[in-house]
Amino acid sequence: MPSEINSYQDLVVWPQAMELAPAIYSSTKTWPKEEQYGLTSQVRRAAVSVPANIAEGYGRENRGSYQQFLRIAQGSLKEMETHLLIAERVGITTPDVVRQAMIMSESVGKLLRLLIRKLSNE
Numbered sequence: 240m241p242s243e244i245n246s247y248q249d250l251v252v253w254p255q256a257m258e259l260a261p262a263i264y265s266s267t268k269t270w271p272k273e274e275q276y277g278l279t280s281q282v283r284r285a286a287v288s289v290p291a292n293i294a295e296g297y298g299r300e301n302r303g304s305y306q307q308f309l310r311i312a313q314g315s316l317k318e319m320e321t322h323l324l325i326a327e328r329v330g331i332t333t334p335d336v337v338r339q340a341m342i343m344s345e346s347v348g349k350l351l352r353l354l355i356r357k358l359s360n361e
Contacts, residue, residue, distance in 0.1 A: 247297035252350035256290035256312070259343045263319065266336045270326070278326050285319035288312070289347060302358055309355050316348050 263286035296308025
């Protein structure tokens with residue numbers, strides 16, 4: 240990690256969120272075609288929203304807005320998790336796929352919470 244943060248790309252959380260999104264795309268490739276505009280689209284959009292909101296918040300250059308976008312990223316993370324759990328319950332995906340995604344999601348979520356706290360204390 241760089242000693243100085245000059246971009247959202249220098250944050251620890253952003254690259255992890257960027258790894259999560261393609262992992263979700265990969266794990267949803269085999270989902271049924273009839274879910275293309277349903278759960279598949281929803282879970283993918285939620286996953287993509289996480290790093291996008293981290294970057295957008297950073298770009299606002301206002302602490303309050305930044306924190307709000309980080310909270311939106313957290314919400315998208317929880318939305319993604321919920322879509323995955325529903326997909327598992329209806330038999331679209333396996334518990335192992337969900338477990339792996341949840342591990343990645345938990346790590347991103349912890350980093351988001353830490354960053355929000357850090358910004359609140361500054």
